Amino acid sequence: MKTLIVALTALILGSCASSKNGGASESALYEKEWKLTELNGKPVPASGEKTPSITFTKEGAKVSGYAGCNRMMGTFKVEGKVLTFSPLAATKMACAGSNVETEYLSTLAKVNAFMIAEGTLSLEEGETVIAKFK
Numbered sequence: 001m002k003t004l005i006v007a008l009t010a011l012i013l014g015s016c017a018s019s020k021n022g023g024a025s026e027s028a029l030y031e032k033e034w035k036l037t038e039l040n041g042k043p044v045p046a047s048g049e050k051t052p053s054i055t056f057t058k059e060g061a062k063v064s065g066y067a068g069c070n071r072m073m074g075t076f077k078v079e080g081k082v083l084t085f086s087p088l089a090a091t092k093m094a095c096a097g098s099n100v101e102t103e104y105l106s107t108l109a110k111v112n113a114f115m116i117a118e119g120t121l122s123l124e125e126g127e128t129v130i131a132k133f134k
Contacts, residue, residue, distance in 0.1 A: 068099035
């Protein structure tokens, strides 16, 4: 019985430690299409398939998504709460009208941390949230 209590205590404490260092958040990052809701403090209106998005694939540390006009792709590195992107590549389709693509891609290049809380992915530059996704 003592062994069971010790094992359960160790499991609970280990879970708490992984939440503090971002381990629990990291697993929630993968295999979900995150839709951009806010960019540099400004709301990004949802527009169905035209909403900028990002998807993280753990295998191969690949990132892909829709930038507002073009598809984007690249790789990323995550260590605890630290998140960085390789230079991202994008298709080169001509796009009519205004969109957030240029600002979105330049913002992603500045990311150095992330946090997931209450179903929202926040990308950060230092202590400042620069992009939010649902």
